[in-house]
Amino acid sequence: AGARGKRSRKMNPDRSAPLNILIVDDNAAFAENLADILDELEGFDVQCTALPSAEAARAFAAEHDVALALVDVHLPDDKGTALLSDIRKGSEHAQVIVITGDATVETAIAAVDGGAFSYIVKPFPPPQLLEKATLALRQATLLRERQELRAELETSEAKHRNLVENVPAFVLALNEHGEIVVWNHFLEEVTGFQREEMLGQLGERFVGGEGDAPLPLKGGGHRLVRWQRAVVTNAPKSRLTYAMGVDVTDEREMLQRTLRSERLAAVGTLAAGLAHEVRNPLNSALLQLQVLERRIAKGKTSPPELAPVVLVVKDEIRRLERLVADFLAFARPSRVELAPHDLNDVADAVVALVAPEAKAKGTKLKVVKAEQPLWVPLDPERFRQVLLNLIRNGVEASGDSGTVTLRLIPTDTEALLEVTDDGPGFPPDAQIFDAFYTTKDTGTGLGLSIVHSLVTAHDGKISAVSQPGNTCFTIRLPLAPVVPSDSSAQYLPPPTDE
Structure with missing residues (x-):
């Protein structure tokens, strides 16, 4: 008895260790001949071990991973067919070819019952043995790979289950019918609902939609949970929706x-x-x-x-x-009712109101309108307050012989409105939009705060830059997505001093 091995001309790409082939036959010369024939196997790296008895074969199979065993029916200490189950105890993927020179129905049935891969009658040509051995090794390799993949899958699933069960977040999964198939330990702890009573229940009432939703508690009340969903499709008709939630009750x-x-x-x-x-x-x-x-x-x-x-x-x-x-x-909350209006018309209405005041103070009032209608979503009554405040501030700041300029500038996505004056200005770090900030002796300091609030309510932005002799307020407003076809809808009532 002994072991011999060789490297085949085509190495097995998936295994670095050779595949063990066990030859069990009390005829040493015949066993040596089988090993020589198996040296001709293509596509496998193998090592052959020849043993003369069932006892020796059982000991070898208990210690080594066997891919293929060639077993003679008649052994000195046992029947060869009795070895099949023992070989598979240590190597579930092992394939066994039963060899006999005295074929009987009984031995054939015993080989089939034992799960033999094949049954060969002596004498046989070497090509027949090589063909059977090649098929058997392929089968053993596939079974071994399947077992390893199954083990890897079980390990991965165990890690996944461990993660799902121990992560400090709510994790559940719904099948294609909306039924709960996963309910993790954190959900059990917080809600009081146990996994056994939740599996199979409809889960939408717990998950709700995307975003924050109330999670009912078994003892009454709820926790506010921020959910995120992910849909996993394993097969055309198999879909799981995973939902992970974070308790944001305390945060809210x-x-x-x-x-x-x-x-x-x-x-x-x-x-x-x-x-x-x-x-x-x-x-x-x-x-x-x-x-x-x-x-x-x-x-x-x-x-x-x-x-x-x-x-x-x-x-x-x-x-x-x-x-x-x-x-x-x-x-008061800055509620506005927005509708498309031509910003040119709103500017005209405000300028007509302020012009007498500017003239009385000796301030020149200039208006540079857009060449085309400038449609902007506005509440004209509320937005007039913005322009009135900015222009009046400019007139008061400029005083006699000063100039206040109102300029409307269209761009591709927004309308710009600039109010410029040549007054003394304000410091760069001045919080001009804060309540009660004022540079005037008689001012309340609320005007620009109101302006800021109203511009924000119009989905706009306002900014200001100032230096002595040049102060500019810039308002940015989004353009109306749809230009109204009926211009009469843009009628503005006569301006009043509000």
Whole structure:
């Protein structure tokens, strides 16, 4: 008995170790002859081992991976057919060719029952043996690869199951009927619903749509979960929808608390600013009323003596009225009803309103309109407030002999509106759009905050650059996607000083 091996002219590309061929025959010369014939195998790297007994064969098969065994029916210590199951215990993919010089029906049946790959009767030509051995080795190789792939698949599935079960996120899967087929441990812990009671249930009520959705809890209530889905198709009629969710309940509550805190802080800032602004005209009015009271006490009740005091009080009350109006405009949500309007028409309406004021102050008002209609989604009443505020600010800043320019510029995707003045300007770091910021002695500091809010409500953007003698506010508005065919729809009512 002994082992011999060779490298075939065509190496097996999938295996670095040779395939073991076990020859079990008590005729040493015959076994040696079989090994010589098997040396001619093409396409396999093999190593042949010849053993004379069933006992030796069993010991070898228990220690080595056997791809092919050639077993004689008659062995000195056992029947060859009795070896088949023992060889396969250690090598499930092993193929066995039974060899006999005394063929009987009984031995053939025993070989078939034992799962033999083939049954060869002595004597046989070498090509027949090579053909049978080649087919058997191919079968063994395929079975071995299938077993390895199955093991790899089981390992991969185990890793996948371990990941799904232990990831700190909600993971479930729905089949093509929307039934739950995966319900991970994290879902069990948080919801209280166990896997056994959830498998087969319709899962849409748990997953909902994309984004944040409430996840019901068994004990009542829910958690807010942000879901993401992925559809996996394994076969034409087999589809799984995986959903992974992250609990965002605490995040949402924290965000809401933050927003409430910010709103309260903003209200506090506004209240403090409003109180400061209200105090000045109230103090002024109170002082004038005290003057009025003293004059009346002294009998000075003629109109020339009382009228100046009354006028001051009226002016301060009007100032308070404007302050309250500005405050309400700032605090009120900027709701707009957008429809396509020609920005040229809106500009004309505002310029017609402001022109007398500019003329009275000696300020030149220039308008450079677009050559073609400039259709923009607008709420004309609300957007006029924007232009009125910007142009009036420019007129007040420029003063006598100054110039304010309103320019409309179309681009491929948006409309630009520029309001430029040659006034003194403001510092580069000035927070001009913040509430109560003002450079004027009599201003409330809410005008530009209102402008910013209204421009944002129109899906636009506003910016400003300033240096002494040149301040420019730029508004960017998206163009209307559809140009209206009925120009009469763009009628603007006569402007009023709001």
